[in-house]
Amino acid sequence: MTSIKNKKIVLTSRPNGEVKTECWKLVHEEINGDIDPGEFIVKIDSISIDPAMRGWINNVESYIPPVQINETMRALGLAVVVDSKHEKFNKGDLLSGMFGVQEYCKLNSDYAIEKIDNTAENINTSIFLSALGMPGMTAYFGLTDVARIKANDTVLISGAAGAVGSIAGQIAKIKGCTVIGIAGGEDKCRYLIEEAGFDDAIDYKSNIDLNEAIAKSCPKGIDVFFDNVGGPTLDAAIKHINHKARITVCGAISQYNAAGLSIHAEIDYIPILFNSARLEGFVVLDYYHRYSEGVKEIVKWMNEGQIKSKEDIRHGIENFGDYFNLLFNGGNFGKLILKP
Amino acid sequence: MTSIKNKKIVLTSRPNGEVKTECWKLVHEEINGDIDPGEFIVKIDSISIDPAMRGWINNVESYIPPVQINETMRALGLAVVVDSKHEKFNKGDLLSGMFGVQEYCKLNSDYAIEKIDNTAENINTSIFLSALGMPGMTAYFGLTDVARIKANDTVLISGAAGAVGSIAGQIAKIKGCTVIGIAGGEDKCRYLIEEAGFDDAIDYKSNIDLNEAIAKSCPKGIDVFFDNVGGPTLDAAIKHINHKARITVCGAISQYNAAGLSIHAEIDYIPILFNSARLEGFVVLDYYHRYSEGVKEIVKWMNEGQIKSKEDIRHGIENFGDYFNLLFNGGNFGKLILKP
Structure with a gap:
């Protein structure tokens, strides 16, 4: 050659x-x-x-x-x-x-x-x-294994129209949860509700107070927060967690461009103490040996038309x-x- | 009468x-x-x-x-x-x-x-x-069930000379961990090492930088942080956590006298994300139905002279x-x- x-x-x-x-x-x-x-x-x-x-x-x-x-x-x-x-x-x-x-x-x-x-x-x-690669596996193991979602949980997802968030929301719906997404712009929010089957969506780019918007969209509080965005978004969500809530910290994209080499982001953690809640960091590579399990499930759901990949x-x-x-x-x- | x-x-x-x-x-x-x-x-x-x-x-x-x-x-x-x-x-x-x-x-x-x-x-x-009441149960379930300590973990405990902390440190030693306590004053630190069997103690009332002191006392990093104090103490400890570290947030006594009704305390949570670690709040009342299990273990250890209650x-x-x-x-x- x-x-x-x-x-x-x-x-x-x-x-x-x-x-x-x-x-x-x-x-x-x-x-x-x-x-x-x-x-x-x-x-x-x-x-x-x-x-x-x-x-x-x-x-x-x-x-x-x-x-x-x-x-x-x-x-x-x-x-x-x-x-x-x-x-x-x-x-x-x-x-x-x-x-x-x-x-x-x-x-x-x-x-x-x-x-x-x-x-x-x-x-x-x-x-x-x-859906069948790293983002899908992140959504699958982050929800099932880290957050341990169960039917009737209220699940809030940030970066919801992103690669991981949109799959995560659809998996949570399949599992019987109420799912609210946070995304930027009307088009993405409409997509979440009309195409991906989310129950509600919060447009963080519209002129809203995120704290109030979460309270309104999650009147029963948050059982699971699947966070791709981090920083102020995480801090706002924590104020609304329920007893025994689980926060899967999957990413912090709002912070990655922070000037300097070391990333810092502050949250008020007291609601985690008072609610016997849990915040857990998560890297999908830790689940590499179990990918076939996740792929099998997601292929099944895609064949059934329950998951769309965008x-x-x-x-x-x-x-x-x-x-x-x-x-x-x-x-x-x-x-x-x-x-x- | x-x-x-x-x-x-x-x-x-x-x-x-x-x-x-x-x-x-x-x-x-x-x-x-x-x-x-x-x-x-x-x-x-x-x-x-x-x-x-x-x-x-x-x-x-x-x-x-x-x-x-x-x-x-x-x-x-x-x-x-x-x-x-x-x-x-x-x-x-x-x-x-x-x-x-x-x-x-x-x-x-x-x-x-x-x-x-x-x-x-x-x-x-x-x-x-x-030891056989609420503090002992908090130490026992906080370490075994929430933090899931295992032999060879490096366990850092704040409020270590307090009711919960001193029992927690002794349980961690029984389980084969390296145990470092944070306490206020020379007497308390001496007690932790000489009486309670801790491996090292950090006197937060001495003229030290807590961040540097933790680095020095925990050269292999922290696998478990059992936190009774909260706020800046927690923020300092988080900087030294290992991969898959577990932080049991048992209390935040440094914050309870905060003026006003609502307690806030900020931490930089990014190391939790980057280390696939976990921070979990914990109220011992959630374990009320399992107290007899904890009492049985602690009575046994006390009879064997392995736990002293102060x-x-x-x-x-x-x-x-x-x-x-x-x-x-x-x-x-x-x-x-x-x-x-």
Whole structure:
């Protein structure tokens, strides 16, 4: 095989606060098309753009090392094998893994790479980055295992029109809960109620007091708060929790662009004490060994028409910097996916 | 029986912040000594002085209604039956219940009153208000059930020389944990290490930075934080939690005298998210149905010499107001008990 023209996005400098597009650079390169035993080359089909990526570009050790300057930006994605001398992978296989923000990738390890069975008809591959991927698993295990939802719970969800929140709300409805979503804008709120089956939606971009809006939408108080937004949104929700409430802290997207490397966000925790309630942080990687359980359930619900997955698909790897910022200004509607 | 001279403490006004002694009044009264069927009279032996009482005198509904103005102050205590026409209680029985801050009490209901078996030799009855009472149960269920301690955990305890904290530390040692206490003053810290078997103690009244002191005493980080103090102490501890840490929020005594009726205390919760950790509020009343399990374990450990209970016994009902404030200025050393 001759060489392959690749386009990729590399990190050129670390952001302080909002990630300016100058932090990214589009690089053209040639990949040697010859492969040795154990190697394989994939063509990337879809790139997942996720809030967690904001943490990966800070120079801070977390559950994963930071992306280095001039390194290809890390990203989860779906890719098709175009050539392989790896024993596990054959040409044409669809894989999920950390292939980065680029068009092609040559690899020699199967670490954290999964083969995807996409033999089902009429299925859009992007579903494996949304309802059947990390966002779906986050929603499923965050509600069932961390929050332990049960029928008749009042479940409040922030970032409700996002990749995780919209699946979470639909799962909570299936489980017999009353579900209220917080989202930005009339379109998203209408979608939550009319399409995703939420009982009510709070438009945080309208001229409302969030505290009053929660009181009005959750007259019986909150049993479960599934929080993707954090900061003031969490602080407002805590004021309305019931006895034995469970708060699943899944993310804090409102805080990720905080200037400086260390994120702080203050909440008044006293209602947690007085209500014998629980606040629990949660990283879906802790449930990696149980993904098949979550996938099986969600596939069943999708086949029954009980769960709809909404993707926001964008095109052109050169626009990655702009697309990434959509996550933080509420510009995406559904799971944000980049087709390179 | 002729009339009985009773002395009791009533609430005369609601405090704003620190509870001035003017909020209390000593009242002399005569109790009619005649009893109808179903009634019984007790002489109060010991009165438990607890942080939770601060909440009961605010005009706020919580898990229990507020004490009303001119009402006898509510208090848990031990009492001996002096006369009875109640089918369950006989003269001489030792009872625990909410008998109030007074010398005598005439009752017609057995609601939340338990008969105590005090036939064991050499046992000081006050133990039923400390290690075998509410503080002991709080320590036991807070660690075993809420925090789910396991061997080799690093356990940090605030209010460590208090009624709950000192028992909690000893239970954690029995369970194979490394235990660090936070307490006020050299005497208390020496007691924790030399008498109660803690591995280390932090004197918050010495000229230290709590954040640095915790880092030094917990070089492997905190797996369990058992918090009786709250506010800035909790905020400091959270900075040092490990992956999957559990924070049992048992009280917030640093905040109970906050001016105004509603208590607020802010913490930076982000480390809970990033460590997949858990913060859980806890009221021991939720475990009332399981007390016998906790009592059985603690009696066994006491008989084996593995748990020592320390009581701070004060005398004279007329001094209740001064004794009560000891809880908030760190003036008591061990479970605070009033002999009327």
